[in-house]
Amino acid sequence: MAASTRSQVLSLYRMMLKESGRFPSYNYRSYALRRVRDAFRANRKVEDPKSVERLMEEGRQALALIQRQVSIGKMYGVQKTVVE
Amino acid sequence: MMSPGRTASCRLLRPASWLSLLQGSQRSAGGAPRRELIKKHDLGKNELRPLYMDFQATTPMDPRVLDAMLPYQVNYYGNPHSRTHAYGWESETAMENARQQVADLIGADPREIVFTSGATESNNMAIKGVARFYQAKKRHVITTQTEHKCVLDSCRVLEAEGFNITYLPVQKNGLLDLEMLEACIRPDTCLVSVMTVNNEIGVKQPIKDIGQICRSKGVFFHTDAAQAVGKIPVDVNDWKVDLMSISAHKIYGPKGVGALYVRRRPRVRLEPLQNGGGQERGLRSGTVPTPLAVGLGAACSIARTEMEYDHYRVSMLADRFIQKILSEIPDVVMNGDLEQRYPGCINLSFAYVEGESLLMALKDVALSSGSACTSASLEPSYVLRAIGTDEDLAHSSIRFGIGRFTTEEEVDYTAEKCIQQVRRLREMSPLWEMVQEGVDLKSIKWTQH
Numbered sequence: 001m002a003a004s005t006r007s008q009v010l011s012l013y014r015m016m017l018k019e020s021g022r023f024p025s026y027n028y029r030s031y032a033l034r035r036v037r038d039a040f041r042a043n044r045k046v047e048d049p050k051s052v053e054r055l056m057e058e059g060r061q062a063l064a065l066i067q068r069q070v071s072i073g074k075m076y077g078v079q080k081t082v083v084e
Numbered sequence: 085m086m087s088p089g090r091t092a093s094c095r096l097l098r099p100a101s102w103l104s105l106l107q108g109s110q111r112s113a114g115g116a117p118r119r120e121l122i123k124k125h126d127l128g129k130n131e132l133r134p135l136y137m138d139f140q141a142t143t144p145m146d147p148r149v150l151d152a153m154l155p156y157q158v159n160y161y162g163n164p165h166s167r168t169h170a171y172g173w174e175s176e177t178a179m180e181n182a183r184q185q186v187a188d189l190i191g192a193d194p195r196e197i198v199f200t201s202g203a204t205e206s207n208n209m210a211i212k213g214v215a216r217f218y219q220a221k222k223r224h225v226i227t228t229q230t231e232h233k234c235v236l237d238s239c240r241v242l243e244a245e246g247f248n249i250t251y252l253p254v255q256k257n258g259l260l261d262l263e264m265l266e267a268c269i270r271p272d273t274c275l276v277s278v279m280t281v282n283n284e285i286g287v288k289q290p291i292k293d294i295g296q297i298c299r300s301k302g303v304f305f306h307t308d309a310a311q312a313v314g315k316i317p318v319d320v321n322d323w324k325v326d327l328m329s330i331s332a333h334k335i336y337g338p339k340g341v342g343a344l345y346v347r348r349r350p351r352v353r354l355e356p357l358q359n360g361g362g363q364e365r366g367l368r369s370g371t372v373p374t375p376l377a378v379g380l381g382a383a384c385s386i387a388r389t390e391m392e393y394d395h396y397r398v399s400m401l402a403d404r405f406i407q408k409i410l411s412e413i414p415d416v417v418m419n420g421d422l423e424q425r426y427p428g429c430i431n432l433s434f435a436y437v438e439g440e441s442l443l444m445a446l447k448d449v450a451l452s453s454g455s456a457c458t459s460a461s462l463e464p465s466y467v468l469r470a471i472g473t474d475e476d477l478a479h480s481s482i483r484f485g486i487g488r489f490t491t492e493e494e495v496d497y498t499a500e501k502c503i504q505q506v507r508r509l510r511e512m513s514p515l516w517e518m519v520q521e522g523v524d525l526k527s528i529k530w531t532q533h
Contacts, residue, residue, distance in 0.1 A: 027136070027489035028147055038393070069147035081133045082448045083493045 009052070012059050013040050019066045024073040026081045032066060122444055134450045135494045139485030140283045140311060140429050141452060145379070146336040146488070152382035153338065156375035164374050165363060175374045182381025186343050189384040190309075190328065191319035198344045198364045199372045199380070203310040203331035204234040205357070206344035207277075209368065210306045210327040211238040213354030214275050215247055222274035226250045228260055229470040230287075231279055232308055239277075257421035258287035258471045266297050275304045280312035284467040284483060285420030286429025288316070295324030304352055310334050310342070314387030315395065315426060320345055326352045330384075332376070336488060337383030341376035344368075394488050395427075401486050401495050402427040408499040413506050417477060419468060430484040431468075433477040436516040437509045442482060445505040449498050453482050 013036070020032035043055055127133065136144070156178060162171025164179040180194070187194040200206045215225055227239055229251050239249045250268050254260055260278060269276070276298050281288050291307055298305035305324065310331035312318060320328060328345040332338055346352050346367065360369025387394075410416060415435035434442065439453040453465075464478035473481070484498065510516040515525060 027144060027491070030491045031489045032147075035393075065148060065151050069151060072150070079127070079131065079133050082135055083491075083497050084132075 009040075009056065012056060012063065016059065016063050016066065019063060019070060022070045023066075024070075025078060026084055028069070028073065036062075122440065132448075134448050135498060136450050137484050137486070137490070137494065137498055138450045138452050139487035139490075140286075140334075140483060141485070142333045142339065143336045143487055144489060145338060146383065146386055148386055149337050149379050149382045153375045153379040156378050160374075162374075164372055165361070179372055179374050179377050182377045185381035185385040185388075186330065189314060189318070189388050190330070190345060191321055192345050193348065195365075196345055196348050198346060198367050199377050200342050200344050200368055201340060202333075202342040203232075203308060203329040204342075205368075206329035206331075206342050207232065207234045207306075207308055208238050209344055209354065209357050210329065210346075211235060211275065211277060212242065213357060213367075214304055214306070214327070214352065215242050216245075216355040217353045218274045219245075219247070222272045224248045224250070224270050224273040225275045225277070226252060226265065226268055226273060226303075227277040228252045228254055228279075230254050230258065230282055230284075230467045231277065232283065232310075235277055235279070235308060254470055256472050257424075258282060258285050258419070258467075259421055259424060260289055260294070262290065262293055262297065265294065266301075269297070269301050269303055273301075273303050275306055277306040277308070279308040279310075280318070281309070281316070281426045281429070282420070282467065283311050283429070284465055285431045285471065286311075286425045286427075287420040288312070288424045288426055290424070291323050291325065298326075299324040311426065311429070314384060314391065315398075315428065317391065320347070330380075332380040332383055335383045335387050338376050338379040341373060341380050343380065390488070397488075398486050398490075399427040401490055401492065402430060404492070405484065405486070405495045405499050406430060408496070409502060412503045417473075419471060419473060419481060428486040430486070431481055432484065433468075433473065433481040434506050435477060435480065436513050436519065437480050437506055439480045439482060441509060442480070442502075442505060445509065446482075446498075446501055448501060451482055451484060 016036045017033060020036055021029060023029035023032055046052055046055065156175070160171070160174050160178070162169070162173075162175040164172060164175040166172025166175070179199075183194040183197050183199070186192075186197050198206075198209075200209065211225065215222075223246070225239060225242060225247055227235060227249065236251075239247075239251075243249050252260060252264060252268065265276070276294065278289050278291070278294055280291050295305050304326045306327035306329075307323075307325050308329045309318060310329055311334055313328075313330050314335035318328075325345070326347045330343040330345070332341045332343075344367075346354060346365075354367055356367050356369070358369050363369050363372060406418070409432065413434070417433040417435070419431040419433060443451060443453055464473075464475065465481070468478040468481055486495065518528075519525065
């Protein structure tokens with residue numbers, strides 16, 4: 001498979017942010033959004049295609065994890081916190 | 085309780101008076117009726133939840149940890165000690181994997197990790213186990229006055245069995261005096277126990293130096309690293325630590341599991357606390373809870389990769405919080421050394437304000453004054469007493485905890501509310517009025533009617 005293009009990376013980034021925003025818990029939601037953003041930002045300069053592919057795979061697994069945990073969070077609802 | 089032939093540098097608090105402080109707070113936690121100013125009440129359906137700023141008491145589970153645990157709660161439910169079928173094998177693989185993850189975090193070999201039910205059990209195992217194993221020749225144990233209750237209580241039990249325990253005092257900044265420690269080590273000392281990061285004031289002890297001293301004198305060194313593991317870099321070989329207690333629920337893992345690191349070279353022998361089928365090298369019999377162990381392993385592995393990121397964030401948020409508070413209200417004391425600390429544990433004393441009333445006023449934020457284990461009684465925390473805090477300041481201390489999931493908004497909100505409420509409570513305080521007028525409170529003669 002060809003190395004991930006810039007648009008694929010951006011698409012993964014957008015999907016991860018969108019999914020992270022769906023966490024019902026304030027703390028998990030803010031953490032996921034921040035962590036995803038900071039992780040992509042930190043790896044912005046990576047050039048080597050193998051590393052890029054490895055990071056993309058990690059990202060896809062993380063996306064699946066976020067999706068699962070968002071569902072679990074929605075199953076067991078919780079009220080909003082004071083800062084929301 | 086002076087050891088014969090020792091110099092005055094080892095003159096310490098008599099155990100009787102010191103332990104009676106501990107007993108006092110324990111009695112009220114036990115069964116006697118106690119006054120509770122903050123009444124327990126369930127949150128109404130539409131009531132907003134308070135912010136969580138009590139990360140030293142426990143931490144929320146990281147979603148990645150839960151994700152790792154669930155398969156073992158749902159489908160892969162085998163007993164890891166079952167040797168005859170796939171359920172057992174896959175469970176064992178998961179457990180050993182988790183063991184490797186814990187070992188990697190602290191720089192140990194996986195064979196040196198024993199899964200327990202938490203840091204309390206690990207502390208009990210380490211202290212009682214080592215002391216009892218070597219009791220023929222060695223009858224002395226050294227610990228500090230700021231240790232966790234489980235360590236102090238284990239030492240009390242050992243005293244009843246005939247051991248001599250030295251409870252070393254700490255300096256005003258919460259740090260141990262290394263010369264005092266060295267002077268106290270006797271030929272019949274078997275164990276020194278000092279916690280790495282204190283759960284109440286966040287002070288970080290000079291573990292590397294203590295390890296050096298203990299190794300040079302041939303004494304085993306145990307450290308309760310529950311608050312330190314996964315937050316600051318820990319290396320048992322660099323620090324020359326022989327036993328280390330780890331707690332999962334302090335590092336975003338599940339509650340009910342922990343680990344004890346027991347060094348193999350040079351070998352540390354323990355008398356097991358829990359006997360049975362010989363699991364965990366015979367040191368802790370009983371089925372290892374695979375999902376919990378997997379959770380602990382996942383928490384350790386995540387902590388390893390996230391340590392730098394988290395530490396940077398927690399330091400930044402802590403500075404932000406402290407700057408805000410100190411710039412807006414006077415007469416605030418931070419308990420514990422300012423440099424040698426873990427930034428995420430901030431213990432502040434607000435003069436002329438009562439701690440419980442401030443906690444009640446800050447009902448939108450989950451905080452504690454004193455550790456979760458001692459906050460039941462109205463006695464000020466023994467840790468604050470050990471660092472020489474004045475009685476009145478000890479009563480007005482609050483512990484703020486910052487962790488991986490804390491946001492800037494939460495920190496700002498807490499600081500704002502805190503400033504607001506402290507000002508309001510001080511307005512109502514007659515002591516504050518007197519101070520404003522320039523009266524020296526210590527010169528007041530309080531009379532009885």
